Amino acid sequence: MTNFKQAIGVFVVASTVAMGAVADPVDDTLVLNEETTIVTRTAAPAHVADALDEVMSGWLFRGTETRAMQADDFDNPGMIFVEQAEDTWNTAEGTEGKSCADCHGASDEMAGVRPTFPKWNDAAEEVFTLEMQINDCRENRMGAEKWKYTGGDMVNMTALLASVSRGMPVDVAIDGPAQSTWEDGKELYYTRTGQLELSCANCHEDSYGLMIRADHLSQGQINGFPVYRLKNTKLNAVHDRFKGCIRDTRAETYSPGSPEFVALELYVASRGNGLSVEGPAVRN
Amino acid sequence: MAKGVKPRVKVPKKAAAGEAITIKTLISHKMESGQRKDDDGNVIPRSIINRFTCDFNGENVIDVTLEPAISTNPYLEFEATVPEAGEFKFTWYDDDGSVYEESKQIAIG
Numbered sequence: 107m108t109n110f111k112q113a114i115g116v117f118v119v120a121s122t123v124a125m126g127a128v129a130d131p132v133d134d135t136l137v138l139n140e141e142t143t144i145v146t147r148t149a150a151p152a153h154v155a156d157a158l159d160e161v162m163s164g165w166l167f168r169g170t171e172t173r174a175m176q177a178d179d180f181d182n183p184g185m186i187f188v189e190q191a192e193d194t195w196n197t198a199e200g201t202e203g204k205s206c207a208d209c210h211g212a213s214d215e216m217a218g219v220r221p222t223f224p225k226w227n228d229a230a231e232e233v234f235t236l237e238m239q240i241n242d243c244r245e246n247r248m249g250a251e252k253w254k255y256t257g258g259d260m261v262n263m264t265a266l267l268a269s270v271s272r273g274m275p276v277d278v279a280i281d282g283p284a285q286s287t288w289e290d291g292k293e294l295y296y297t298r299t300g301q302l303e304l305s306c307a308n309c310h311e312d313s314y315g316l317m318i319r320a321d322h323l324s325q326g327q328i329n330g331f332p333v334y335r336l337k338n339t340k341l342n343a344v345h346d347r348f349k350g351c352i353r354d355t356r357a358e359t360y361s362p363g364s365p366e367f368v369a370l371e372l373y374v375a376s377r378g379n380g381l382s383v384e385g386p387a388v389r390n
Numbered sequence: 391m392a393k394g395v396k397p398r399v400k401v402p403k404k405a406a407a408g409e410a411i412t413i414k415t416l417i418s419h420k421m422e423s424g425q426r427k428d429d430d431g432n433v434i435p436r437s438i439i440n441r442f443t444c445d446f447n448g449e450n451v452i453d454v455t456l457e458p459a460i461s462t463n464p465y466l467e468f469e470a471t472v473p474e475a476g477e478f479k480f481t482w483y484d485d486d487g488s489v490y491e492e493s494k495q496i497a498i499g
Contacts, residue, residue, distance in 0.1 A: 189418075339462070
């Protein structure tokens, strides 16, 4: 009987190792709408070169059908929310009676904005995420009410701004005034949290390409955010994803929009410098 | 009346005569099943797209009856043979009596 149990133990270990090999990122190229080629794999930026050789989009870790869904705007359910945000973009709100379009013009003139966020804001003297910038515009330029940080209106608008920058490389600045925030984010990335004592790096740096239970571990890149997730059929903001990950380590999480998550977003975004903006991406 | 309803259709711009083409359609609609209750326990009335049709130059291609179990934003994909140049006409029928229409030209070439 004892021998039998041991034999089972050996078998389980062997099969786990075999499955790990299966979950490697696929060798595939993402071309959106048969015209925009997306960089899903590129040399790691200098500041993460000691940890990774290559940075890879989460797209490479997803199944064939999920990958295909993202390749065509008609099939990508996230684009419905982009269209809703397009209506919001052109709708005047607040005491100033202005819409986004009144200052910024057409939404596609915002191409190139998403790749540089989060970035330092001189007036506020802190690092601004895209969400903070949007709310700053709403409060101070439109005289409108702030949106909830990860609410539907907000996540739709960030999806619109990401969609017009698709194909452009993520390029967040980590030096200058943003450097201390970036370093805070780096520290969080490597800090173990929760009862499981896991840091971001334990899964997404040390173990990407392996299975975590039934799922493929990616590098945790955020170039595809906001992402449409098949599991909850809506767009998900990056801070909500951070929250989910930290919760899964069985820790008390930070709140979306908190200074900790802003710092973490800057750091994680910088790990994907060079990957194309993909948002709204489709994930499991 | 259901809010934010917007039909979308994807049809190739041209096809060879007699070729079977793939048509994709999507309409944003909440597809409230009529089975759910709100916070006060009252039944939320059913509000769905109950019928979808596609015609080509007046000839019916497909006529679909949709039921309450169909999810939000119903997506229908089907193939159609194109014998000649013409126009595909798509029609969605809402429970509230609204009719949403969309049409697409296709050329032979």
